[in-house]
Amino acid sequence: MSSVLANVLPVFILILVGWLAAKSGLLKAETGDALGEFVFKIAVPMLIFRTLATAHFEGVSPFRLWSAYFIGVAITWTAGHLVARHIFKRDAKIAVIAGMSGSFANNVFIGLPLVSHIVGQDGLVAISILLAIHLPIMMIAGTILMESASAKVDGTAARSVGAVLKQVGSNLARNPLVIALIAGLIFNLSGLTMNAPIGMVVDQIAASASPAALVSIGMALTRYPIKGDLGLSSSVTVLKLLLMPAAVFAASWALNLPRDWAAALVLTSSVPTGINAWLIAQRFRSGQSLAASVISITTAFGVASVSFWAWVLT
Numbered sequence: 001m002s003s004v005l006a007n008v009l010p011v012f013i014l015i016l017v018g019w020l021a022a023k024s025g026l027l028k029a030e031t032g033d034a035l036g037e038f039v040f041k042i043a044v045p046m047l048i049f050r051t052l053a054t055a056h057f058e059g060v061s062p063f064r065l066w067s068a069y070f071i072g073v074a075i076t077w078t079a080g081h082l083v084a085r086h087i088f089k090r091d092a093k094i095a096v097i098a099g100m101s102g103s104f105a106n107n108v109f110i111g112l113p114l115v116s117h118i119v120g121q122d123g124l125v126a127i128s129i130l131l132a133i134h135l136p137i138m139m140i141a142g143t144i145l146m147e148s149a150s151a152k153v154d155g156t157a158a159r160s161v162g163a164v165l166k167q168v169g170s171n172l173a174r175n176p177l178v179i180a181l182i183a184g185l186i187f188n189l190s191g192l193t194m195n196a197p198i199g200m201v202v203d204q205i206a207a208s209a210s211p212a213a214l215v216s217i218g219m220a221l222t223r224y225p226i227k228g229d230l231g232l233s234s235s236v237t238v239l240k241l242l243l244m245p246a247a248v249f250a251a252s253w254a255l256n257l258p259r260d261w262a263a264a265l266v267l268t269s270s271v272p273t274g275i276n277a278w279l280i281a282q283r284f285r286s287g288q289s290l291a292a293s294v295i296s297i298t299t300a301f302g303v304a305s306v307s308f309w310a311w312v313l314t
Contacts, residue, residue: 018218052184
């Protein structure tokens with residue numbers, strides 16, 4: 001267990017470094033925003049591009065991988081929704097945010113660095129394949145469910161599924177991660193290779209993704225205080241850190257995924273909640289404190305949950 005903790009701790013220490021730098025005023029909030037933008041638009045896309053451009057996909061099907069992960073998402077999202085509605089007696093909008101907060105892992109800023117550090121190249125391939133559909137599915141599902149919940153709670157007219165898909169599709173078409181995924185796959189299938197100078201530049205930018213992502217998410221955490229709905233927030237935290245990775249673990253075993261792929265999925269499912277849950281809450285003006293609290297609490301306890309699942313996988 002000590003060796004597992006030694007592998008996991010650096011990830012969360014870098015998050016703590018970012019949090020302390022922002023909280024103490026050593027670095028301004030604008031610096032964190034700029035760093036996060038660099039990570040999202042340049043560093044992580046370059047890492048994804050390099051991973052997929054050089055990956056070997058012979059005989060590999062992504063459908064079992066996607067199925068294993070989203071079985072875990074569906075189970076956890078449903079559990080979060082039911083807990084909010086029937087145990088804590090919250091309305092349908094809060095229930096959607098509870099389900100999303102419990103099942104939307106921070107795969108980009110924490111999952112990728114963690115898997116890179118613990119699993120390695122094969123794990124990065126698995127996460128890159130997952131990211132090809134993770135954001136579209138989660139944002140489409142979250143938006144459609146919140147539109148429906150808003151219609152019930154507020155009496156507003158829900159947009160059609162087609163309108164939601166059009167909006168999300170337009171956003172994704174400009175998303176740097178999606179562009180990097182497509183570019184990496186095209187480059188891989190083309191049979192081209194990068195010459196030494198270009199390859200060195202790509203490698204250096206990709207290498208900056210992990211530390212920069214972790215420091216930037218730490219700085220961003222200062223904006224998500226723990227307040228209100230602590231009972232529900234704590235319950236959703238348990239679902240996120242324990243139920244979701246357990247469900248992904250069971251699904252990966254049942255679908256007989258390769259060991260490295262299963263490890264990558266379980267580890268990334270055990271990481272703290274991503275900020276997209278808060279973005280959905282903010283957009284629909286409901287559940288902001290719940291989403292913010294879950295992000296902060298899952299990050300605070302993330303080192304324990306990730307270490308536990310890394311130990312289980314050894």
